[in-house]
Amino acid sequence: MDLAFTPEEQKFADEVRAFVRANLPADVRDKVKNGKHLIRDDYMRWQQALGKKGWLVYTWPKKHGGPGFTPAQRYIFENICAEEYAPGIIPFGTKMVGPVIYTFGTEAQKEKYLPAIRESTVWWCQGYSEPGSGSDLASLRTKAEKDGDHYIVNGSKTWNTMGHWADWIFCLVRTDSKSKPQEGISFLLIDMKTPGITVKPIIMADGGHEVNEVFFDNVKVPVENLVGKENEGWTCAKFLLANERLGIAAVPQSKRGVEALKDIARVEQDNGRPLIENQSFAEKIADLEIQVTALEFTELRVLSQMAQGGQPGAEVSGLKIRGSEIQQRITELTMEAVGEYSAPYLPGLLWQGTNEEPVGPDYAHLAAPRYFNTRKTTIYGGSNEIQKGIISKMVLGL
Amino acid sequence: MDLSLSDEQKQLQESAERFAREKYTFDNRRKIVATERGWLPENWAQFAELGWLGMAFSEEDGGYGGGPIETMIVMEQFGKGLVLEPFLPTVVLGGGMIARAGSADQKAALLAPMIEGKKQFAFAWLERQSRYNLADVSLKATKEGNGWSLSGHKGVVYNAASADEIIVLARTAGSAREPKGLTLFVVDAKAKGLSRRDYPTQDALRASELTFDKVSVGADAVLGKVDDAFPTVEEAVDRAIVALCAEATGCMDAINAATLEYIKTRKQFGVAIGKFQVLQHRMVDCFTNAQEARSMTLMASLKIDDKDPTVRAKAASGAKVQIGKSGKFCGQSAVQMHGGMGVTDEMAVSHYFKRLTMIDLMFGNQQHHLTRYSNLAMAA
Amino acid sequence: MDLSLKPEHKAFADEVRAFARENLSPATREKTFSGKHYDRGDHIVWQKALGKKGWLAYTWPKKYGGPGWDVTQRFLFENVLAEEGAPRILPFGPKMVGPVIYTFGTEEQKERFLPGIRSSEVSWCQGYSEPGAGSDLANLRTRAVREGDHYIVNGQKTWTSFAHWGDWIFCLVRTNTEVKPQEGISFLLIDMKTPGVTVRPIIMTDGAHHVNDVFLDNVKVPVENLIGKENEGWTCAKFLLANERLGIAEVPSSKRGVSMLRQIARIEPLDGGTLADDPAFTAQIADIDLQVQALEMSELRVLSTMAQGGAPGPEVSTLKVRGSEIQQRIAELTMEAVGEYAQPYQPGMLFHDTNETPIGPDHAPPAAPRYFNMRKTSIYGGSTEIQKNIVSKMVLGL
Missing domain, CATH: 2.40.110.10 (Butyryl-CoA Dehydrogenase, subunit A, domain 2)
Structure with a gap:
């Protein structure tokens, strides 16, 4: 056992840092640093730079065009990107549908879809949840009926993140309503430009638009867009979920979040002294930092198992639970640090990138919306109650 | 010792409850938010007519001789409706400071028209x-x-x-x-x-x-x-804190009721999600938190008139700590149990959640008041 | 609405205080404030003094020999006694079986049993839980079979507090196995001296002997010891539980606990000053202090409803839940205040009147044992989980 990086790993770290500094557009870096909202083009410019370098799909095996990083390299890559204020990689193509396609897809599908995911020329989104199917995903009712060499898709999806920017959507659809819920589901790729698709924004508590409802009205999808076998889409869904859970703990982002919080606490005043000198507040930050460290080491233990060829088990669910709680706590403490100056609501500055002066310091108007928005982390990707249900059943055998 | 409401106080409670229920439906409120002022002059005129603007002031100040209990009753219903009219800054803070520190001339020039609904602060x-x-x-x-x-x-x-x-x-x-x-x-x-x-x-x-x-x-x-x-400011803010606590109590009742209703009707895995024990116990914790918030608000409302400023300050800070804690718990739990719906703009819960969050930050959050209370208690 | 006391209530409080100062033995009082264990004599001598004054059964109506106090008097009585360091009144006679007997018993039973309870001449204990019937009390299996004018009782009760001091035990026994569990239970009074009754101590994690197993082996109990009708014992059990829940929050003794904790913080050294100078620690005391106040106000609200003729609803269950959490927290903070000196195990200091000098300060020996022991409060009298189930069903309708 050794915590220190080998000289090769150290060299790799230097390479990643140099790359990010040379290729991350300065305006994008500033936005991330100041907590501003990014637009589609911001993500695309950065992801395309990574794609060109071959690092966008850094979790993929070499065989499918990934860089074949070791777990240590992944760890280094993620942490340095976060430290250098790179935006998070949008997971829908790279971490979700990509691995599903190279695992379950045909050769033709791999050739058609993977290059564009690797290079970030196509934006993907996810069509899973439905109004009546949240935690109980298998109860989904969006129907795909075979009609010659097409499926005709009808129904609606909800909580669709960034669908208004997407070129393609991967969907779970019901192709058989007679069997058990899990057994009649298929995994279908749909071009968002197909007639019959409507995207309707959902406005969140912080006034922001990042999620949508997507309606399918007699949408014609070629049968060759089916991934895996018909009615076996649940297998793809489970595979994707297990893949997704690891990165979802967002440890590098949380480490960055704690640093940003400390910066704010150094600036904010409390009885004529920096807030960070307030013992109670400093202890809260310390407590949070310890939680992040515990999570990071748990994740490192899982990565180390994987490096030895082991599979991540259901206990990775624990990472998602703690990771999401920590993300929430960071936003909560940030808002606490900002205090009453969290109250002004400046949607122009927040959403439209207008040039109005902030009220109070730059970071103040972001604090409360962040806090409200981050409540989602314990809900999406399988709520924490569902995650605990999984651990209780799969790990503890209850 | 008597913790029951008088008949007049019960009537006040009913009329405030009716106002919030009728005038502050979700859609109505949204319309009021979009007006230029962000509140309705006709509602303010109604407050004046019903005597709410003067109820907590002494008769010699032109009021109706009530006190913190009356303020508590009205603010609690305002919390249920997320009422937008500026009662707290105008009546509780502005009116309160003028009544305590103002000269006879100032009271005549400021307090009297405020009670008539003609001045705001x-x-x-x-x-x-x-x-x-x-x-x-x-x-x-x-x-x-x-x-x-x-x-x-x-x-x-x-x-x-x-x-x-x-x-x-x-x-x-x-x-x-x-x-x-x-x-x-x-x-x-x-x-x-x-x-x-x-x-x-x-x-x-x-x-x-x-x-x-x-x-x-x-x-x-x-x-x-x-x-x-x-001293005037400290006392006025303590009184405002207790009024805010009452508002928060109303918010908690409303957000808990909405969540309870939601988990009884929302079905997943073939049953109402309220059948799952993990949600039942969380809902019970919400209920308990709201009960404690109500208890501490009542305690503070009963003690805020105390002549001893330490008793008054401890009461206000104590209640604010509880409201911060309970409000956060009820708000966060309501969102969690509503799932994604809980953070959409179209559901009332997200609005209660935001209000509860801001109440914690106003005039000192949970941590601030815990420290203030602690210092006063250790000095005793 | 008014929190202030009428003159007659002030006079009453003075009377209670004077009585306690005159009648409570200084040795017993000292045990309370140093956290030592009471022996049987501490309880009995004090309870007999109360009994003689007519105050032991202070919650009973006048008709059955109680003082007929209003809720304010009850509140004052409990608080003044706690402040004066009186041991709590053992509830098994005056708060549990007494009210069951005067509510469900025959005239003969009232005449026979109530005087001994009022005067504390007879000590009672409770035979409810069994090895296989804890949270699921209705699952109890101790059998009472009718044989002529006797029941023959066989089975085992557990967690029986103070059975080793008890003259009588009130038991839930199964008289019918054919019906639904709740419908075949009877409420039976058993003289502990009856042949076939064996008491075996259970030593708790802090080394104390409070609870016991009680074995019943062919115990012959006269049928006139049955309270209420045969097979209707569950009604008595529910009545008793509802009666018990109010006082179980233990607010007066928690108030005393908080003030003792502040005393300890003023004594315990820290960085050349005392623990009372540590804002992080005193804030934790403040927090528990406020929790006690919230609980007290909640209890007063319930009492006020009762004073107006309203019945306390199942929401009083939340009082027990919070009350037990608070007792635990006070014990935890007290141990934390003592610090490393909580480690020496000093049973002599706890259980006997010894002259040995304690290791560390006087308040150190009971700190850890009390913390261990207080874990029971969220388990007995219906665990926190069971209480929440009750509220969820009865109050929230889930």
């Missing part, structure tokens, strides 16, 4: 560096002939855009953060040299940043004694 105390220290004031008032000249900045001043008069806490002597040397001024909202930047708040109220550039006021603008405003 805002209270400007916070500055960028103040956090929750009421004495951390640097806006300066200097002598100018018979009167004073005010220069400096005030932040997050609720209702400043609608107020007729701004009650400003200014430093007339002493060093930074010294409680001695503070003075209250009643400043015409349209005074020359006073500029405003208006904005909405997270929870759809209205507030402003105020800049004072050599704003001249007469000697009669001083509310109470020169250099000795701090």
